[in-house]
Amino acid sequence: MNRSTTRIADLCHHVGATVTVRAWVIHLRSKGKLGFVVVRDGTGVLQGVVVKAEVPEADWAAFGTLTQECSVALTGEVRADARAPGGYEMGVRSLALIGASPLDYPIQPKEHGIDFLLDHRHFWLRSQRQAAIMRVRSELELAVHDFFAARDFVRCDTPILTAAIGERAGLFSTDYFDEGTAYLAQTGQLYGEALAAALGRIYTFGPTFRAEKSKTRRHLTEFWMIEPEMAWYDQDDNMDLQEDFVRYLVERVLERRPEELKVLERDTAPLACVSEPFARVDYTDAVRLVQEQGGALQWGEDLGAPDEAMIVDHYQRPVFVVNYPKEAKAFYMKENPADPRTVRCADLLAPEGRGEIIGGSQREDDYDKILHRLTEEGLPVEAYGWYLDLRKYGTFTHAGFGLGLERTIAWICGIEHIREVIPFPRMMGRLTP
Amino acid sequence: MNRSTTRIADLCHHVGATVTVRAWVIHLRSKGKLGFVVVRDGTGVLQGVVVKAEVPEADWAAFGTLTQECSVALTGEVRADARAPGGYEMGVRSLALIGASPLDYPIQPKEHGIDFLLDHRHFWLRSQRQAAIMRVRSELELAVHDFFAARDFVRCDTPILTAAIGERAGLFSTDYFDEGTAYLAQTGQLYGEALAAALGRIYTFGPTFRAEKSKTRRHLTEFWMIEPEMAWYDQDDNMDLQEDFVRYLVERVLERRPEELKVLERDTAPLACVSEPFARVDYTDAVRLVQEQGGALQWGEDLGAPDEAMIVDHYQRPVFVVNYPKEAKAFYMKENPADPRTVRCADLLAPEGRGEIIGGSQREDDYDKILHRLTEEGLPVEAYGWYLDLRKYGTFTHAGFGLGLERTIAWICGIEHIREVIPFPRMMGRLTP
Numbered sequence: 001m002n003r004s005t006t007r008i009a010d011l012c013h014h015v016g017a018t019v020t021v022r023a024w025v026i027h028l029r030s031k032g033k034l035g036f037v038v039v040r041d042g043t044g045v046l047q048g049v050v051v052k053a054e055v056p057e058a059d060w061a062a063f064g065t066l067t068q069e070c071s072v073a074l075t076g077e078v079r080a081d082a083r084a085p086g087g088y089e090m091g092v093r094s095l096a097l098i099g100a101s102p103l104d105y106p107i108q109p110k111e112h113g114i115d116f117l118l119d120h121r122h123f124w125l126r127s128q129r130q131a132a133i134m135r136v137r138s139e140l141e142l143a144v145h146d147f148f149a150a151r152d153f154v155r156c157d158t159p160i161l162t163a164a165i166g167e168r169a170g171l172f173s174t175d176y177f178d179e180g181t182a183y184l185a186q187t188g189q190l191y192g193e194a195l196a197a198a199l200g201r202i203y204t205f206g207p208t209f210r211a212e213k214s215k216t217r218r219h220l221t222e223f224w225m226i227e228p229e230m231a232w233y234d235q236d237d238n239m240d241l242q243e244d245f246v247r248y249l250v251e252r253v254l255e256r257r258p259e260e261l262k263v264l265e266r267d268t269a270p271l272a273c274v275s276e277p278f279a280r281v282d283y284t285d286a287v288r289l290v291q292e293q294g295g296a297l298q299w300g301e302d303l304g305a306p307d308e309a310m311i312v313d314h315y316q317r318p319v320f321v322v323n324y325p326k327e328a329k330a331f332y333m334k335e336n337p338a339d340p341r342t343v344r345c346a347d348l349l350a351p352e353g354r355g356e357i358i359g360g361s362q363r364e365d366d367y368d369k370i371l372h373r374l375t376e377e378g379l380p381v382e383a384y385g386w387y388l389d390l391r392k393y394g395t396f397t398h399a400g401f402g403l404g405l406e407r408t409i410a411w412i413c414g415i416e417h418i419r420e421v422i423p424f425p426r427m428m429g430r431l432t433p
Numbered sequence: 434m435n436r437s438t439t440r441i442a443d444l445c446h447h448v449g450a451t452v453t454v455r456a457w458v459i460h461l462r463s464k465g466k467l468g469f470v471v472v473r474d475g476t477g478v479l480q481g482v483v484v485k486a487e488v489p490e491a492d493w494a495a496f497g498t499l500t501q502e503c504s505v506a507l508t509g510e511v512r513a514d515a516r517a518p519g520g521y522e523m524g525v526r527s528l529a530l531i532g533a534s535p536l537d538y539p540i541q542p543k544e545h546g547i548d549f550l551l552d553h554r555h556f557w558l559r560s561q562r563q564a565a566i567m568r569v570r571s572e573l574e575l576a577v578h579d580f581f582a583a584r585d586f587v588r589c590d591t592p593i594l595t596a597a598i599g600e601r602a603g604l605f606s607t608d609y610f611d612e613g614t615a616y617l618a619q620t621g622q623l624y625g626e627a628l629a630a631a632l633g634r635i636y637t638f639g640p641t642f643r644a645e646k647s648k649t650r651r652h653l654t655e656f657w658m659i660e661p662e663m664a665w666y667d668q669d670d671n672m673d674l675q676e677d678f679v680r681y682l683v684e685r686v687l688e689r690r691p692e693e694l695k696v697l698e699r700d701t702a703p704l705a706c707v708s709e710p711f712a713r714v715d716y717t718d719a720v721r722l723v724q725e726q727g728g729a730l731q732w733g734e735d736l737g738a739p740d741e742a743m744i745v746d747h748y749q750r751p752v753f754v755v756n757y758p759k760e761a762k763a764f765y766m767k768e769n770p771a772d773p774r775t776v777r778c779a780d781l782l783a784p785e786g787r788g789e790i791i792g793g794s795q796r797e798d799d800y801d802k803i804l805h806r807l808t809e810e811g812l813p814v815e816a817y818g819w820y821l822d823l824r825k826y827g828t829f830t831h832a833g834f835g836l837g838l839e840r841t842i843a844w845i846c847g848i849e850h851i852r853e854v855i856p857f858p859r860m861m862g863r864l865t866p
Contacts (some may be wrong), residue, residue, distance in 0.1 A: 001830055007633060009585065022620030024630070024827045042633030042664065043585070071789075071827040099798070099828030122819045123826070125631035134632055135574035138588040145578050150440065152476070155571040155601035159857045160593070160617075160640050161655050163603075163865045172594075174608040174617070176654075177646070179864040184593075184607070191857055194866075197457070198558035199567055200440060207593050207639065213610070221609075222537045222594050230435070231475065232455045252441035363530070364463070367560070386555045386866035394457045394504040395434055395532030422626055424592045431612040432596045433627075 008044035011078050011088045020075040021046060021090065025143040035063050037095070038085060039072060042131065045085045047304045048074045048092040059095040067109075069126070070101035121424055122433050128366070132260035133421055136253055137409050143252040144205060146224055148246055153228065157206060164383045170211030170347065172221075184209035189286050189400060190332070190387050191293030192229035193363060196398050197390055203228035213428055217417040218305075218355060218407060222426040229400035230290045234336070235344040235362040238399035239320055242348055242358055245279050245403070246318060249276045253412050266414040270352055273317040283342065286311050302328040303347070320346040331373040333361040344399075354411040360401025367391035435688055441477035444511050444521045448608075454479060454523065455509040456500050457559070468496050471518060472505060472527075475564065476517045479509045481525040487495065492528040500540075502559070503534035544850075554857055555866050562572040565693035569686055570842050576685040577638060578661055580678055586661065587632045590639060591621030597816045603644030605654075613832045617642035622833060623765070623820050625662035626796060629831050630823055636661035646861055650850040651788060651840060655859040662833035668767070668795040671832035672753055673827065674779055675791055676711050678749060678836070686845050699847040703785055706750040707864040713753045719744050735761040736780070741788040753779040764806040787844040793834025800824035 023039035023046065030036065035050035052060045064163075066072065072348050106120045107127070117124045124130055146157065161174070161182040176182035188204040190391040195202045204227040211221060228336040230238070253261070261268055281289070290297040290307045292386035293314075297307050304320065312319050323342040325336070345361035362371040370391055374381050381388075390396075406418040419425040426431060439452040456472035456479065463469065466485035466528040471478060484495045490723040499505065509525040539553045540560070550557045557563055565789075594607070594615040609615035621637040628635045644654060647822045661678075663671070669768065683704050686694070694701055714722070723730045726747075730740050736754065746751050756775040759768070766776035778794035797803040803824055807814050814821075852858040857866060 001675075005665045006587075014839075022829070024829075029465075042587075042629070060745055069827045071829045080640075096831075099824075099826075101826040105826050120819075122627040122822060123629075127627065133633055134589060135587055137590075141588050142578055142582050145575055148508045150574050152440075153843060154475075155570055155574050156567060156856050157570075157640070157657060159859055160653060161642075161859050161864060172615075173608075174605040174607045176605075177644075177861050177863050179862065180866055194555040195558065195567070195856060196475070197555075198475055198564055207590070209594070211610075222592060232438040244685055250710075263619060327623055334550045343506060391532075393534040394502045396455070396457075396504045397531075418486075423589050426594050428610050429612070430593060431609050431615055 008039075008041045008046045008086065011046065014078045015080050015088070016078065018071055018075065018077050018093065020221060021048075022071065025068060025072060027103075028068075032062075033336075035060075036072070037063065037066060039074065040126070040128070040131075044210050045128070047084045047089045048076075048095070049089055050062055050092045050095060052076065055094060062095055062097050065097060065100075066430070067101050067103055067105070069105045070121075072095060072097055079317055079333075092179050099320075100375075104421075115164040116421070117380070118430060119433075128263055130420065132263040133409070133413055133415065134384065134423065136260050136264075136413055137405075137421060139153050139253055139257050140249055140405070140409055140412070141205075141425075143249050143358070147248050148203050148228065153201045153203050154195075156195045156199070157193065157203045158185065158191035158195075159203050160185050160207065160209075164380055170213070172209050172211045179309070186210055187225070187402060188227050189229065190400065192227050192400060193390055194386070195399060196229040196231045196400070197394070197396060201228070201230045214354070215244075215428055217419075218419060220406060220422065220425055220427055221255045223418075223422070224405040225403060226398060227402045229398060230289075233362075233399040234397055235322075235346065237361075238261055238360050238362060238401060239322075240279065241347055242360060243318075243400055246278075246348065246358070246408075247274045249408065250412055262415070264413050268410075271412065273351055276317055278318040278348070279315040279319055280322055280346075281315075283309065283321055283324045286321045288313060300325045300327060305355050306348050309353045312349045312351050312353065315349055319349045321349065322346040322432070331377050331379065332363050332370065333370060334364045335362075335366075347374050347400065350407070350411045352411065353387055354407065356404075357404045357407045357411060358401050362399040363395055365391060365395045367395065434790065440523075441474045441519065442474075443476075443480045444479065446517075447511045448513050448521070449511065451510050451526065453506055454481075455504065455506050455579045456504060458501060458503050458534075460686055461499055461501075463496075468507070469492075470496065470499060470507070470525075470801075472507065473559070473561070474731045479507075480517045480519075480522045481509065482522055483525045483528060488525060488527060494529050495528055496529060498533075500534050500536055502538045503557075504532040505530055509672040514835070528833070532810060536692075538748065551858070551863060552866070553853070560854065563697055563715070563853065564848055565696040566842070566848065569690050569693050569846055569856060571836075572686055573682055573845070574638075577684050579634075580681050581636050581661065584634070586634045586636050587628075589625065589628045589632070589635045589637055591618065591624035591637050591660075592627075593618050593640065593642075597813055603646070603718065605642050605644045619643055620658070621660050621854070622662065622835065622837060625660050625757065625833060626823055626831060627819070628666045628856065629662040629833070630827070630829060631779065634661070634801070648861055650852075653839060653851060653855065653858055653860055656855070657838040657850075658835045658865040659680050659838060660833060660835045664829055664830060664831050666795075667753075667830055670778055670833055671793055671795060671816045671834060672713065672755075674794060675753075675779075675834055675836075677753075679781065679791070679841075682841065683845055694846070697846050697848070699845075706784055708751055711751040711753055711781070712748040713755055713861070714744065714748075716754055716757045719754045722747060725829075733758045733760060738788055740781050743785045744788070745782045745784050750784055752782045764810050764812065765796050765803065767797045768799075768802060783844045785844065785847075787840065789837075790840045790844060791836045792835050795830070798824060798830055800828065810817040
């Protein structure tokens with residue numbers, strides 16, 4: 001059946017030929033002895049023109065029974081037509097209903113509330129807009145692999161089920177045989193550090209979990225992260241790599257997914273800013289900037305979303321905020337030799353009010369200092385034995401970062417809430433479908 | 434620091450030049466005023482030749498303090514030398530100890546038990562053999578993406594946290610806010626089916642979980658699967674795709690990772706069998722074949738590992754066993770029109786006693802039949818509402834499969850137990866490091 005089915009995206013190679021398209025009906029219209037059926041197959045949209053005199057009687061009758069989202073097989077000649085949705089149309093010679101679709105198909109061409117749409121996510125994904133987001137997501141994921149492959153990074157899959165280790169915010173947990181409780185990983189970074197000592201430069205690409213009760217447009221309980229970790233990189237190397245990476249991702253989507261961005265009505269002009277060097281601003285200067293603009297941020301505090309927005313608005317391009325106060329950041333970040341109150345880290349803020357899409361740092365490579373920080377933060381030192389080993393046996397300069405995939409897609413696509421950029425989002429209050 | 438560090442794998446581009454390598458010591462030897470230090474940096478192995486008269490006095494003294502797995506910076510001229518491990522050596526002009534390594538480094542050049550090695554997985558990964566496996570894994574993962582990208586499949590990330598849906602064997606579970614219990618997905622397939630209706634041809638690539646108490650060389654509690662799902666594919670199309678896919682994966686590793694396969698002492702001759710057409714054997718014939726060879730297998734039973742081995746030994750190449758009895762397989766497989774006691778499915782058995790690496794099927798697209806099967810198997814029909822919707826609104830012929838990544842890597846690398854082919858394996862009794 002595959003071999004006898006032509007995908008709509010491939011019709012450009014079949015102009016003048018007779019092919020069969022199998023697809024779902026999204027729009028119907030008829031005028032006497034002339035019918036129009038617009039179908040989608042996940043690769044594109046095609047208008048079929050059905051002339052009563054040109055199809056068998058049974059097929060004309062079948063045309064009359066079609067409904068939204070029923071599946072059909074259309075056979076006919078492919079014609080280029082600039083006015084047609086998708087650029088091609090088919091002069092239908094035969095039409096068969098494959099799977100009927102009752103008239104109560106939930107998603108109708110009208111406004112639906114977000115909860116209704118999420119309840120029917122399996123259908124909502126069929127809409128042109130949602131499908132376009134999914135194709136951009138897929139392109140971006142491929143771009144990630146191509147970027148790191150070109151630089152000889154080794155992709156490594158770090159474990160999801162972990163003993164008590166990682167960051168401290170909400171954790172999902174499960175019983176794990178006689179081992180007691182396992183926690184769903186919030187990050188693969190600590191494992192990434194061990195792998196960097198084994199393989200040099202690595203990256204992870206996988207789901208991460210936060211059992212946080214945050215209900216914002218930037219939070220999911222299950223989201224995907226890319227976490228590179230590089231032996232012998234310092235924080236400057238780290239930021240250079242991030243800059244190349246983000247620039248590559250944006251340019252790749254602009255180059256290869258223009259049709260999808262058009263469906264999403266994304267004004268791509270603001271994305272051009274990535275071609276300039278990203279701004280790099282010391283945290284202390286960032287605080288001053290926020291304060292000058294009337295923000296209440298005090299030195300020592302982490303940036304809130306409004307603070308981030310003020311900073312990025314000032315620069316009108318991606319901004320690295322570097323060297324945060326130690327207290328605001330995780331235990332594993334390297335103390336800044338130039339100012340030991342701070343650490344060698346950077347958050348990368350995306351433009352257009354998107355906020356943080358990357359958090360990265362050089363890692364503390366001094367055994368005593370990291371042990372001190374672990375203790376200070378009240379973390380279970382015994383669980384970090386293998387992690388401390390990396391500093392005890394041949395410690396090494398290294399750095400890495402984590403890019404939030406959904407936040408990056410949402411920025412590039414111009415989607416307000418990240419729940420739309422993952423096939424089946426998981427949030428507080430949302431576990432189905 | 435990145436810019437001042439040359440990776441060992443890149444030394445071929447620097448013959449005759451003076452470079453700095455930062456790496457870990459794996460071997461030391463000295464003879465009067467001549468010293469040899471062999472280092473690894475995760476990309477390769479390099480021998481540095483240290484002549485007392487040619488380095489500063491302090492550097493010669495530092496050489497005397499080196500131990501296994503300490504980290505060092507070596508600067509000197511790169512020389513091609515066919516006898517040297519890796520093909521190059523360095524005439525060292527300066528040497529600095531970066532991170533010391535106590536003499537009790539756990540992994541010594543002697544036999545260690547498997548539990549000891551797994552307890553020290555963060556160090557074990559530094560061994561040449563384990564690092565080679567990780568590089569093959571990474572290559573294979575990249576190959577997966579390239580294969581599907583070339584065919585315009587959309588990569589989709591299906592959820593890990595799910596409500597009660599999926600297969601029935603052991604499930605890990607966690608509290609999920611007010612939604613009650615969430616289960617860690619054993620497969621992304623059902624979601625993949627919804628996505629195929631939206632996007633045409635899709636594939637997933639992610640971790641899956643089984644809380645099974647099996648302790649075999651083919652089971653992990655956390656493993657990675659690739660699950661393609663294709664609209665308008667029947668089971669024959671499905672098997673053709675699988676055959677192309679597996680052939681591509683094997684040939685890609687043979688072509689791009691010959692050095693790693695050499696480190697693993699993999700005899701690659703048996704892998705050549707993938708270039709021939711794979712065998713396709715009806716389940717009924719497979720049972721007869723096993724019985725003829727003295728096996729106790731009865732029609733209706735699923736194949737055991739010894740049965741699989743007998744079948745593959747007979748054909749000496751990958752074998753699809755097709756059309757299993759309905760009772761032996763999952764509810765979603767399409768009833769075989771030619772013999773309704775069976776379903777349109779296939780398991781792909783790998784050669785060399787490796788057993789099943791792929792399970793695939795055409796999916797039942799008849800609403801009444803799949804509802805009947807769900808009920809028959811005592812599954813919670815209400816939880817499958819959205820899945821049934823795919824048959825209710827525009828049902829479609831579709832098929833898909835799941836390839837077990839670790840089993841495939843283990844086969845290609847010739848590794849007996851799949852615990853070695855994932856960075857940090859999770860099994861019964863193993864949750865750390």
